[in-house]
Amino acid sequence: MSKQVLAKQVLAVPGVVIRFAGDSGDGIQLTGDRFTAQTATFGNDLATLPDFPAEIRAPQGTLPGVSAFQLHFADHSVATPGDSADVLIAMNPAALKANLEHLRPAAQIIADSDQFTKRNLTKAGYAANPLEDGSLEAYTVQPVPLTTLTVGALKDFGLSRKDAERSKNMFALGLLSWMYQRPTENTIAHLTTKFAKKPAIMRANIAAFHAGWNFGETTEAFAVSYVVAPAPAPAGTYRNITGNLALAYGLVAGAERAGLPLFLGSYPITPASDILHELSRHKNFGVTTFQAEDEIAAVSAALGASFGGSIGVTTTSGPGIALKAEAVGLAVTLELPLIVVNIQRGGPSTGLPTKTEQADLLQVLHGRNGESPVPVVSASSPGDCFDATLEAVRIALKYRTPVVLLSDGYLANGSEPWRVPQSAALPDLRVEFASGPNGVAADGTPRFLPYLRDPQTLARPWAVPGTPGLEHRIGGLEKADGTGDISYDADNHEFMVRVRQAKVDGIANDLPPTVVDDPTGDARVLVLGWGSTAGPIAAACAEVRAAGGSVARVHLRHLNPFPNDLGEILAAYDRVLVPEMNLGQLALLIRGRYLVDAISHTQVRGTPFKSSDLRNAIEKVISDV
Amino acid sequence: MSESLLSPPLTGPGPRRVPLPLITNPSEGPVKQSAKDFRSAEEVRWCPGCGDYAILAAVQGFLPELGLRRENIVFVSGIGCSSRFPYYMNTYGMHSIHGRAPAIATGLSVSRPDLSVWVITGDGDALSIGGNHLIHALRRNVNLKILLFNNRIYGLTKGQYSPTSEPGKITKSTPMGSLDTPFNPVSLAVGAGAGFVARTVDSDRKHLTSVLRAAAEYEGTALVEIYQNCNIFNDGAFEVLKNPATRDDHLLRLEQGQPLRYGSDGEHTIVRDAAGSLRPAAEAGATEGSDAEVIHDAHAADPALAFALSRLPENGGPTPIGVFRSVARPSYDRQVAEQLEQAVQASGPGDLDALLAGRDHWTV
Ligand code: SF4
Numbered sequence: 001m002s003k004q005v006l007a008k009q010v011l012a013v014p015g016v017v018i019r020f021a022g023d024s025g026d027g028i029q030l031t032g033d034r035f036t037a038q039t040a041t042f043g044n045d046l047a048t049l050p051d052f053p054a055e056i057r058a059p060q061g062t063l064p065g066v067s068a069f070q071l072h073f074a075d076h077s078v079a080t081p082g083d084s085a086d087v088l089i090a091m092n093p094a095a096l097k098a099n100l101e102h103l104r105p106a107a108q109i110i111a112d113s114d115q116f117t118k119r120n121l122t123k124a125g126y127a128a129n130p131l132e133d134g135s136l137e138a139y140t141v142q143p144v145p146l147t148t149l150t151v152g153a154l155k156d157f158g159l160s161r162k163d164a165e166r167s168k169n170m171f172a173l174g175l176l177s178w179m180y181q182r183p184t185e186n187t188i189a190h191l192t193t194k195f196a197k198k199p200a201i202m203r204a205n206i207a208a209f210h211a212g213w214n215f216g217e218t219t220e221a222f223a224v225s226y227v228v229a230p231a232p233a234p235a236g237t238y239r240n241i242t243g244n245l246a247l248a249y250g251l252v253a254g255a256e257r258a259g260l261p262l263f264l265g266s267y268p269i270t271p272a273s274d275i276l277h278e279l280s281r282h283k284n285f286g287v288t289t290f291q292a293e294d295e296i297a298a299v300s301a302a303l304g305a306s307f308g309g310s311i312g313v314t315t316t317s318g319p320g321i322a323l324k325a326e327a328v329g330l331a332v333t334l335e336l337p338l339i340v341v342n343i344q345r346g347g348p349s350t351g352l353p354t355k356t357e358q359a360d361l362l363q364v365l366h367g368r369n370g371e372s373p374v375p376v377v378s379a380s381s382p383g384d385c386f387d388a389t390l391e392a393v394r395i396a397l398k399y400r401t402p403v404v405l406l407s408d409g410y411l412a413n414g415s416e417p418w419r420v421p422q423s424a425a426l427p428d429l430r431v432e433f434a435s436g437p438n439g440v441a442a443d444g445t446p447r448f449l450p451y452l453r454d455p456q457t458l459a460r461p462w463a464v465p466g467t468p469g470l471e472h473r474i475g476g477l478e479k480a481d482g483t484g485d486i487s488y489d490a491d492n493h494e495f496m497v498r499v500r501q502a503k504v505d506g507i508a509n510d511l512p513p514t515v516v517d518d519p520t521g522d523a524r525v526l527v528l529g530w531g532s533t534a535g536p537i538a539a540a541c542a543e544v545r546a547a548g549g550s551v552a553r554v555h556l557r558h559l560n561p562f563p564n565d566l567g568e569i570l571a572a573y574d575r576v577l578v579p580e581m582n583l584g585q586l587a588l589l590i591r592g593r594y595l596v597d598a599i600s601h602t603q604v605r606g607t608p609f610k611s612s613d614l615r616n617a618i619e620k621v622i623s624d625v
Numbered sequence: 626m627s628e629s630l631l632s633p634p635l636t637g638p639g640p641r642r643v644p645l646p647l648i649t650n651p652s653e654g655p656v657k658q659s660a661k662d663f664r665s666a667e668e669v670r671w672c673p674g675c676g677d678y679a680i681l682a683a684v685q686g687f688l689p690e691l692g693l694r695r696e697n698i699v700f701v702s703g704i705g706c707s708s709r710f711p712y713y714m715n716t717y718g719m720h721s722i723h724g725r726a727p728a729i730a731t732g733l734s735v736s737r738p739d740l741s742v743w744v745i746t747g748d749g750d751a752l753s754i755g756g757n758h759l760i761h762a763l764r765r766n767v768n769l770k771i772l773l774f775n776n777r778i779y780g781l782t783k784g785q786y787s788p789t790s791e792p793g794k795i796t797k798s799t800p801m802g803s804l805d806t807p808f809n810p811v812s813l814a815v816g817a818g819a820g821f822v823a824r825t826v827d828s829d830r831k832h833l834t835s836v837l838r839a840a841a842e843y844e845g846t847a848l849v850e851i852y853q854n855c856n857i858f859n860d861g862a863f864e865v866l867k868n869p870a871t872r873d874d875h876l877l878r879l880e881q882g883q884p885l886r887y888g889s890d891g892e893h894t895i896v897r898d899a900a901g902s903l904r905p906a907a908e909a910g911a912t913e914g915s916d917a918e919v920i921h922d923a924h925a926a927d928p929a930l931a932f933a934l935s936r937l938p939e940n941g942g943p944t945p946i947g948v949f950r951s952v953a954r955p956s957y958d959r960q961v962a963e964q965l966e967q968a969v970q971a972s973g974p975g976d977l978d979a980l981l982a983g984r985d986h987w988t989v
Contacts, residue, residue, distance in 0.1 A: 234989070252975070252977065285980075290731070300729045301731050473665065474720070486667070
């Protein structure tokens with residue numbers, strides 16, 4: 001839209017946190033996604049937090065049915081979706097009630113006044129209309145009859161009232177797009193493709209979107225629009241990306257750089273299913289996706305494909321990991337590459353399927369029978385899911401081992417701008433399959449020893465079926481060193497258990513030095529984190545430093561093995577603070593491994609840390625030193 | 626955008642794609658192989674007298690006939706006595722975990738359609754802990770040859786009743802008799818939509834070989850139930866079908882296009898009763914050799930005949946062996962491969978840079 005805003009005031013602001021909230025059926029996630037896409041294209045830095053219920057359509061208008069989407073965008077670097085929102089768009093009373101706690105004092109509330117009927121107020125548990133009874137005095141409330149305005153704008157479209165009402169989210173998007181002067185082209189393009197087969201709906205949505213924009217521009221109720229300037233960023237091509245999309249791309253890229261076919265075995269589970277959906281669209285990359293009958297079949301099929309020379313991958317969440325444990329143990333002893341992706345969610349059991357948590361660390365490390373070492377890699381931001389995936393693929397292929405890749409619900413659905421890498425600059429992941437005998441039999445003839453190890457990596461040869469002369473049998477029973485024959489020998493078992501452990505431990509020699517963020521060099525407190533807490537920890541440390549404090553920070557990519565230099569780094573600080581969305585799992589490992597008196601700071605609320613909470617925790621530790 | 630504290634990824638040049646290391650023509654040229662070529666060096670460790678020995682010998686004797694080089698054949702098994710089988714075959718093999726062999730073999734076969742993939746399993750492995758994978762492989766028609774060694778007992782764990790043990794079975798875990806109704810593996814497979822279902826007996830080498838041949842020729846999942854004697858924990862379970870004195874009256878050999886007859890001179894007939902079930906003619910009150918005689922047709926699209934045949938023993942009839950059902954339908958593997966090809970035809974080979982950049986991108 002190129003119309004000039006003439007009569008209205010335009011204010012420049014450094015950043016804004018907007019929260020869209022409505023019924024699960026209101027299209028809130030789509031609205032949030034579109035606003036995010038417009039904002040990303042505009043060049044702001046941003047971070048998002050979709051927050052939706054596990055039920056697909058909980059009863060309309062009720063608190064459990066509320067779906068929300070929070071977006072933080074700014075003219076500077078953004079690390080988190082924001083502790084609290086500056087603006088709330090509430091599509092009904094329940095959305096208002098459920099989200100007040102997420103607003104900062106004096107926040108602006110734009111509410112669809114049409115939906116504040118007696119019936120809806122009762123459903124949300126309001127005795128009186130909060131838009132009218134003064135209970136929202138602490139906020140700036142702007143009631144807008146979004147529903148009637150939308151229906152009015154679409155009156156010539158020949159739609160039923162019900163169908164017309166469904167476009168009210170686009171009206172709201174249009175209004176917000178005007179308020180923040182967002183570019184609108186890609187939303188129009190998106191609606192055009194999305195509803196290509198339903199031209200009437202397409203036209204209605206586009207018209208509602210325009211109507212929302214025009215309403216903002218003309219109504220006196222909205223006197224001000226805001227400008228948030230683009231954020232500076234290193235040169236490059238950028239796009240907005242969610243964690244699950246970046247992870248799926250990482251798998252495709254890993255397979256391309258290895259020159260191997262990718263095989264995904266997966267069973268639908270929240271919040272991992274999007275990776276299955278995404279990969280199933282890329283068959284032209286030689287990607288095979290197999291929706292298995294259960295979690296066990298999914299990992300088993302992936303392992304079977306790895307035996308055949310593919311990169312076998314399985315994607316799931318915590319409950320699926322529990323079911324896959326035995327097959328992952330088989331992969332440990334078969335010493336075949338396998339990628340096991342865990343998009344963690346709230347547990348135990350079914351827990352909180354759509355909420356985030358990082359409480360599966362100990363499960364993936366220790367949740368198998370026997371001594372069963374598995375490398376564990378974790379992603380720290382939506383875009384970082386791409387790099388973490390490539391690293392998992394690298395380790396799996398080079399060391400012939402299952403690797404667990406940890407992400408979580410926040411990273412999976414959250415998004416951020418991502419600098420698009422050049423494929424030629426990605427790691428070279430080519431491997432060599434065994435092609436001939438590597439030993440001699442007792443009678444002096446050449447033979448193949450499937451468990452003869454590379455002296456450097458301790459990896460065994462990957463001999464794929466179809467290779468003449470390398471026929472061999474492998475299995476879950478203990479194998480004799482070298483030959484791989486069944487062996488119940490005590491010394492051999494002792495050796496094999498230790499050598500499998502040594503192989504995984506040895507990966508630490510293959511990791512770059514750990515990056516320590518300690519700008520002043522005089523910090524006495526180190527914050528150690530892993531996974532999706534990276535954003536909140538970075539923001540909290542920045543706040544501490546801005547207030548004159550000194551704090552250092554390390555964020556782990558590798559949780560097994562730990563980097564070789566970690567012990568030394570930890571020892572250099574007086575206090576080590578470990579924030580986690582669990583009850584202290586990394587802290588337990590750090591204490592056990594390094595005898596460091598790590599201070600655990602934990603939260604299990606299904607949402608990311610607020611940076612202000614972390615800032616308080618860090619400052620408390622600093623003041624106690 | 627998160628400022629990364631993580632170490633930068635290792636980067637380096639390298640070609641985007643190398644040719645896939647897949648065998649394209651497995652049976653190129655004539656191969657001269659004998660049973661000996663399929664014997665591995667591993668010492669066979671089943672109990673002396675176990676029916677597994679006969680099956681092993683029959684498979685090793687049959688494989689040269691397939692004309693496939695041994696490197697293109699893979700045996701995948703689960704857990705149980707029979708699942709040690711792959712160790713004794715000089716092919717590629719995997720002795721996996723309990724019940725999961727069909728799932729592992731599915732991943733292998735789908736990703737490597739050039740291989741001949743065989744699953745070795747038992748009644749506990751396939752029908753109890755791994756039941757789900759079996760029925761799903763069957764409905765998908767993955768190109769697997771599944772040999773289900775049915776000895777109606779748990780051997781490796783020393784003699785508990787299995788999902789095919791007869792009701793009332795006294796075992797270590799059922800001192801007062803088993804209360805379970807057993808599975809009939811052929812009924813189960815037919816019910817799961819299997820395209821190929823057969824049954825044979827460990828001690829009848831010729832019949833066993835003929836069934837293996839038919840299974841190998843089938844494109845898709847071929848389930849072969851093999852009655853196998855566990856002489857330690859369930860000796861003589863199939864004696865009545867093996868003993869020359871009794872077998873003719875208890876065994877019905879299925880032959881395509883032939884009437885369902887048994888008895889030493891083929892004097893007994895099977896007829897269809899009013900409810901559509903199959904019964905011995907005498908029991909159904911029909912005259913031997915009457916018009917109601919049923920002709921075997923394993924290729925019938927409708928599975929009713931195969932299912933009715935599988936229930937014959939429950940209706941007082943003989944136990945059929947041979948091919949119950951062999952109906953051509955496209956294998957899962959083939960269809961997966963076709964979709965991969967179609968995707969390339971429709972959108973061209975994958976372009977990683979275009980994928981990563983996506984449609985909505987901007988340049989700084
Ligand atoms: S226990 Fe039975 S099935 Fe197992 S090897 Fe011995 S005889 Fe064979």
